[in-house]
Amino acid sequence: MARVLIVDDSPTEMYKLAAMLEKHGHVVLKAENGADGVALARQEKPDAVLMDIVMPGLNGFQATRQLTKDSETSHIPVIIVTTKDQETDKVWGKRQGAKDYLTKPVDEATLLQTLNAVLAG
Numbered sequence: 001m002a003r004v005l006i007v008d009d010s011p012t013e014m015y016k017l018a019a020m021l022e023k024h025g026h027v028v029l030k031a032e033n034g035a036d037g038v039a040l041a042r043q044e045k046p047d048a049v050l051m052d053i054v055m056p057g058l059n060g061f062q063a064t065r066q067l068t069k070d071s072e073t074s075h076i077p078v079i080i081v082t083t084k085d086q087e088t089d090k091v092w093g094k095r096q097g098a099k100d101y102l103t104k105p106v107d108e109a110t111l112l113q114t115l116n117a118v119l120a121g
Contacts, residue, residue, distance in 0.1 A: 007037030034058030068097025
């Protein structure tokens with residue numbers, strides 16, 4: 001299955017997302033902020049990234065932009081997973097290079113369906 005990097009500063013959200021993915025055989029990598037997420041993505045080259053937006057330091061929009069604009073990581077699809085559900089946030093997220101945008105709380109079926117879709121290209 002896929003290697004998925006979760007970038008989220010909430011231990012609860014990290015646990016929930018990791019549990020959903022691991023239950024379906026995915027390997028989970030974890031980063032607690034945007035800067036660590038970018039560094040880990042460059043180092044590990046995961047198959048996909050689940051990115052929160054609201055984090056201290058480098059936020060999810062900034063981290064997504066760095067990953068999608070860097071030739072080393074631009075092939076890695078980023079899915080934003082956040083509590084921010086305004087249409088402007090969704091448009092901005094896609095403009096930063098995100099392949100999809102999910103609003104928390106995300107259900108397991110939606111998460112897996114979205115992940116499979118971005119992995120399939």
